[in-house]
Amino acid sequence: MSLKKNGRLSRREMLRALSLAAAGTSISPWLSGCRQALQTPEDVERGLRRDALDGKPKFLIVIGATGGASIIDSFLAVRQSEGGANAAKLNTVPDAQVQSVANSPFRAVKVDSPKLGSIPVPVNTDQLAFVNKYKDDMLVATSIGTSVNHTIAQKRAINGNAAWKGRTLQECVALQWGQGFALPNVNMSVGGYGERGTDVSLPASVYAETVTSPSLWPLGLDGAKGIRGAPTKDIAALARKARNELDASSVFGTTFADSDAMKRWNAQRADGAQLEAQDLITRLNVIPNMPPQIPLTQYGLDSSPDGAKVRAAFPGFFDDPFQGQAALAFLLLKYRVSVAVTIGPDFNVALGGNIGFANPPLAFDYSHNDHRAGQAFMWNRILSNVDKLITLLKSEPFDMATGESLWDRTLIYVATDFGRTRGRPDNAVEFGTGHDLNNGFLMLSPMVKGNTVLGAIDPLTTYGYGFDARTGAPQPGKQSSNEPDLFSGVLHAMGADLTGSGLPDASAFKNG
Amino acid sequence: MRPERLALFAALVALSSACPAKVDPPPQPMVMEVPDAGPSGLARSARGNLRFKGPERLTTDFATALSIKTDEVCSELGKYPCLSVHNVALGGVDPYGPGLYEPSGVTAVTTPLVVERIAWSACSQRVDKDLVAGVNAVVFRGLPMTGPKLTNPDGPEVTAIVGELTHRVLAREPYTNEVATYVKLAKDIEATGTAEPAREWMLSVCFAVLSSTEAVFY
Numbered sequence: 001m002s003l004k005k006n007g008r009l010s011r012r013e014m015l016r017a018l019s020l021a022a023a024g025t026s027i028s029p030w031l032s033g034c035r036q037a038l039q040t041p042e043d044v045e046r047g048l049r050r051d052a053l054d055g056k057p058k059f060l061i062v063i064g065a066t067g068g069a070s071i072i073d074s075f076l077a078v079r080q081s082e083g084g085a086n087a088a089k090l091n092t093v094p095d096a097q098v099q100s101v102a103n104s105p106f107r108a109v110k111v112d113s114p115k116l117g118s119i120p121v122p123v124n125t126d127q128l129a130f131v132n133k134y135k136d137d138m139l140v141a142t143s144i145g146t147s148v149n150h151t152i153a154q155k156r157a158i159n160g161n162a163a164w165k166g167r168t169l170q171e172c173v174a175l176q177w178g179q180g181f182a183l184p185n186v187n188m189s190v191g192g193y194g195e196r197g198t199d200v201s202l203p204a205s206v207y208a209e210t211v212t213s214p215s216l217w218p219l220g221l222d223g224a225k226g227i228r229g230a231p232t233k234d235i236a237a238l239a240r241k242a243r244n245e246l247d248a249s250s251v252f253g254t255t256f257a258d259s260d261a262m263k264r265w266n267a268q269r270a271d272g273a274q275l276e277a278q279d280l281i282t283r284l285n286v287i288p289n290m291p292p293q294i295p296l297t298q299y300g301l302d303s304s305p306d307g308a309k310v311r312a313a314f315p316g317f318f319d320d321p322f323q324g325q326a327a328l329a330f331l332l333l334k335y336r337v338s339v340a341v342t343i344g345p346d347f348n349v350a351l352g353g354n355i356g357f358a359n360p361p362l363a364f365d366y367s368h369n370d371h372r373a374g375q376a377f378m379w380n381r382i383l384s385n386v387d388k389l390i391t392l393l394k395s396e397p398f399d400m401a402t403g404e405s406l407w408d409r410t411l412i413y414v415a416t417d418f419g420r421t422r423g424r425p426d427n428a429v430e431f432g433t434g435h436d437l438n439n440g441f442l443m444l445s446p447m448v449k450g451n452t453v454l455g456a457i458d459p460l461t462t463y464g465y466g467f468d469a470r471t472g473a474p475q476p477g478k479q480s481s482n483e484p485d486l487f488s489g490v491l492h493a494m495g496a497d498l499t500g501s502g503l504p505d506a507s508a509f510k511n512g
Numbered sequence: 513m514r515p516e517r518l519a520l521f522a523a524l525v526a527l528s529s530a531c532p533a534k535v536d537p538p539p540q541p542m543v544m545e546v547p548d549a550g551p552s553g554l555a556r557s558a559r560g561n562l563r564f565k566g567p568e569r570l571t572t573d574f575a576t577a578l579s580i581k582t583d584e585v586c587s588e589l590g591k592y593p594c595l596s597v598h599n600v601a602l603g604g605v606d607p608y609g610p611g612l613y614e615p616s617g618v619t620a621v622t623t624p625l626v627v628e629r630i631a632w633s634a635c636s637q638r639v640d641k642d643l644v645a646g647v648n649a650v651v652f653r654g655l656p657m658t659g660p661k662l663t664n665p666d667g668p669e670v671t672a673i674v675g676e677l678t679h680r681v682l683a684r685e686p687y688t689n690e691v692a693t694y695v696k697l698a699k700d701i702e703a704t705g706t707a708e709p710a711r712e713w714m715l716s717v718c719f720a721v722l723s724s725t726e727a728v729f730y
Contacts, residue, residue, distance in 0.1 A: 151611070183621060191611040209620055212606050216597045219588045223628035228590070229636025231712045234704055236632075239716035242697045243724055246690055251547060251554060252726035259560030265619055265725060272625040299589055321609070346609060 056399065057177040058409045058447075058494050059333050061389065062158060062170060064193030064344030065382055065416035067150070067364030070433075071440030072419075072462050073375035074127060075106040075140050075453075082459035088427045090462045091371070091420070099128050104135045105453040109376065116377055117370030117430075121357045125380040130387060137390075139448040139509060141441050141489060142455030142464035144481045145418050148435035150365070154192025157415040157441075158342075160487025164501045166198030169413065169490050170340035174206035176496050177339045182275050183209045186332055188325040189344040193415065204264065208342070214324040215317060218284040219301075221275045226301045244269070283335050286310055286317050286327045304331060313388040319352040321345070322359065326385045330392045333406060344415075345381065367420050371433040375420075386412060386444065411445035413490050422462045438463045438479075441486055448493045449511050472508030535647050537654025540668060541675025542685045562729045564619050567602035571595050574630060574722055577680040578638040579650045586633035594633070598626040628723050635718035639711060651676055652714045660708045665698035674717060681721045694720070 072078055072091060083092040099108045108127035116123050131138070146161055147153040158168045167175075170185045178184025187194050187208035196207045211217045223240075224230040231239070247253045256262045281301065288303045288311065289296035296302060304310070310330055314323040325343035332338040350359035359381070360366040366374035393407035419439025424431040440455070455467040456474045466478030469485035489509035491498055547553045565573065571594075575582040586594035599606060601622045606612040642649035655673060656663035662670065671686075674694050678686040694717045701716060702709040721727060 189610065194610055194612065196616075204618075209622065210600050210610075210612070210616065212600045212610050212612070213597055216588060216592055217601075220598050220601055220622045220626045220629065223625045224632050226588070227586075227629050227632045227636070229640060229715070230632040231715055232706065235701055235706060235712050235716060236719075238697060238700050238704075239719050240628075242693050242716070243720035246693055246720070247725045249546070249689060250687070250724070250726060252724075252729075254554045255557050256560050256562050256725075256729070258556050258558075259562045261562040261564065261619070261729065262560065262725060265564075265624065265729075268619060268621050269624045271621050272628075275622070275625065293591075295589060301589075346611070348609065 056409070057181070057336070057339050058173070059177075059338075059406070059411070060170060060173040060340045060490070060494065061329055061333075061410060061412045062189070062193065062340070062342040062344075063382060063386065063412060063414045064154060064157075064189040064191075064342065065364055065378070065414050066154070066190055066193070066344050066346060067362055067378070067416075068367065068418050068420055068435060068439075069364050069379065069382065069414065069416040070367070070371075070375050070420045071140065071142070071442075071464070072422075072457060073372065074109060074379050075131065075138070075442065076142075076440055076457045076464065077107045077109045078457055078459045078462050083462070084460045086460065089423060089425075091422045091424055091433070092459075092462060093372075099126075101128065101131045101135060104131065104451050106131050106135055106138065106140065106451075108132075109379075111372060111376035113373040113376070113429075116357075116360060116373045117366060119357065119360060121355050123373045123377045125376045127379065127383060130383045133387070134390065134444060136450040137444050137446055137448065138450060139443045139452045139454065139493075141443070141453075141482075141486060141509070142457070142466060143419075143439050143441055143483070143486055144464075144466065144479055145437045145439065146481050146483060148418050148437060150417050151192040151195075153417040153435075154190075154415070155195050156192075156483055157417065157486075158193060159197055160503075161481070161483040162198065163484035163487040164199075164498075164503055165201070167202065168195075168197040168208075169487060170208060170342055171197050171199070171202055171206045172491055172496060173340040173494065175202060176494075178206060181339055182271065182278060182280070182337050183332070184338055185209065185340045186211055186329075186338045187342040188212070188214055188321075188328070189342040190346045192417075193342055193344055204267075208340075211325075211328070214321065214328040215287050217328070218281055218286075221284065222279075222281040223272065223276065225276075225281050226299045228299060278335070278337075280335070280337060284328060284331045284337070286314075286324070286331070306331060306334065310392065313392055314385070316352045316358060320350050320358040322350070322381070322385060326389050330389060333393070333410065334396055345378070364416070367433045369432055370430050371420060371424070372429060372431070382414060386414070390444070408446050411443060411447055411490065411494055414442040414444075416441065437481075440464055443490065443493065443509070445493060445511075447495070447511055448509055454489075454508055467508070469504050469506040469508055535649065535654045537669040537672040538651075538676035540672055541678065543671065543675070543691055544685050544687050546687045546689050564603055564623070565728055565730060566615065567595050567599050567604040570602060570627070570728060571630070573681075573727070574634045577677075577722070578634055578718070580634065580637050580641075584634075584637050586630040594626070594630050598622075598629075601626045624723075627728055628719070631719045631722040632715070635715050635722060638718065639714045642714075643711065651680065651718075655710070655714075657710050660710055661702060662698055662710045662713060665695050665702070665713075670695060670698065673714070677718060677721045681727050682724075 077098045078092045079095045079098045080087045080092040097110045108131045110126040113123040174184035185208040188211045224236045285304045310327040314327040316323040317327045322345045329341040345363045352358045364378045394405050396406040398404040398406045419436040420433035421436045457464045466475045488503040488506035492506040493509045603615045642652040655669050698713045701713050
């Protein structure tokens with residue numbers, strides 16, 4: 001694929017996208033012009049007019065903080081001295097470990113523990129540097145969920161509890177900005193974060209392509225390259241042509257011509273040729289040539305031109321799935337393959353990294369065993385990879401004319417399952433917690449209203465309360481579910497066209 | 513010509529001269545006429561309930577059809593089994609990693625490419641084994657060659673090979689248009705000027721049959 005310097009698609013790619021759009025009359029109701037024509041004066045007055053679809057994509061990275069990332073163990077931590085009479089029995093944090101952030105409503109937690117539950121690895125983490133660096137692009141919103149089942153809660157974190165016909169955020173973004181992209185929606189995450197939405201009316205292209213092995217998955221982006229003994233490209237093309245002609249006229253092909261599976265397969269064969277034409281087997285290939293372990297060149301393959309850069313950022317890309325996913329996520333955005341990418345740690349142990357241990361069993365849910373050290377370890381894992389991702393995205397020009405970087409067009413949504421129960425034995429430092437509906441979500445982007453907390457925490461209970469999604473005004477005592485507000489907030493911040501969605505106005509999330 | 517291919521053909525020539533015994537091609541197939549499409553001929557299935565074979569069935573079918581071991585069918589970089597690397601793209605599940613407990617039920621954008629990789633790999637295994645196997649060749653046997661070329665692309669031996677592959681992969685006789693297309697494919701390949709037209713035809717016809725919709729759906 002050839003990209004113009006302003007980050008737009010080349011004329012050839014645009015023609016392809018236009019031809020698809022022309023053919024896809026069934027998706028016309030979603031096209032911007034149609035939607036804007038449907039806006040009522042009330043919508044306009046209330047600020048529901050969305051950014052024009054200017055042909056320039058926006059990108060969403062969803063990070064599934066698997067297991068339940070507690071917001072009061074990070075940016076909304078409560079100091080023990082603020083907790084009143086019950087402070088010793090609640091998950092408050094010693095004052096010295098809760099750091100204020102200058103000119104910001106956020107806080108940052110510092111934890112030093114000689115071990116992680118029963119795992120003999122030290123936990124020495126400090127969130128302050130991250131918050132200082134990114135506070136202007138950070139928004140934290142308190143949340144009340146509706147499930148403490150991991151898979152269900154994960155899914156509701158990405159579909160707002162079926163806020164818009166059951167579509168996931170990633171599907172909405174793929175629908176809005178994914179036209180002309182080879183794989184608009186790629187999902188590498190787990191459980192409910194990896195599930196597709198339930199709106200079956202969407203075009204097939206917006207449903208996620210599932211990736212479970214990010215380092216090796218790009219090898220499947222070419223039908224023959226890298227297969228020992230396979231013929232040259234021109235011979236392979238002759239073989240495909242012969243096969244396709246016979247398929248179209250065969251008894252089997254004729255009999256099942258009306259089958260959905262057959263139609264999908266034929267369309268996917270054509271899409272596959274587009275993947276090959278972009279040489280994604282090379283461009284997305286993070287792994288280096290390291291014979292004899294990884295003999296790329298012996299198989300006629302090469303590492304990505306950006307391979308060294310992403311490997312430097314994510315040195316554990318091969319052994320730590322989360323790092324491998326983050327590396328691939330960057331390349332998928334850089335090469336305009338995808339507009340929505342979902343990544344996140346899984347529930348399994350991963351070894352590697354500075355202390356030889358990358359992921360505890362159950363990820364954030366290790367809090368059942370050791371809440372404070374588990375949360376600190378996992379938050380550090382999330383924020384470390386977010387930092388590296390943002391650094392890479394900032395280094396990548398998007399539009400030379402406007403000076404935008406890829407980061408300027410990207411929103412990172414740190415989704416999580418739920419919060420954690422607040423109780424602990426008196427003044428315990430090591431304690432276990434369960435699942436709780438009350439929590440909060442982190443979003444990062446130049447598109448969100450930065451340095452902002454929507455809602456707040458009552459320090460006497462450590463529970464959060466809600467806010468008005470349109471104005472951002474806190475609403476003390478509000479404990480009703482706000483899943484649709486959060487769903488809508490991501491899309492509002494990105495400037496998605498929500499006409500006809502029925503979603504609440506969540507203008508409070510948007511920058512400007 | 514690549515050095516390893518040169519060595520392969522040298523070995524083949526040496527074996528040919530050392531073992532002058534004639535190798536019989538597979539038996540001639542009963543080539544069928546293609547039925548007419550339309551009201552008087554083929555009817556379109558109203559339900560059309562096709563299923564993609566999925567990783568295990570596909571791999572096993574390819575291995576069985578070509579008489580190779582399942583673990584020989586395909587590996588990435590010679591180390592990572594395609595069945596494992598591309599399991600989910602082929603419609604498989606992965607419960608212990610990402611918690612994928614159920615197959616998606618639909619093919620993915622990358623599925624056709626992955627099927628092709630597996631088909632090329634499996635065919636390459638079979639063709640290269642047969643090229644050095646002489647009288648013990650399993651599929652591609654009795655095919656007269658002049659150097660690296662097919663002696664007669666229109667000959668009955670070519671039809672026999674097409675029949676053998678169709679029997680093995682699709683469990684039926686070939687149609688006339690299939691034989692004609694694969695004969696033409698042999699000529700088209702030779703016209704490209706490739707150094708190994710016979711081998712590449714064997715690979716290509718094997719690939720075309722293995723990756724056909726009839727072979728990957730049921």
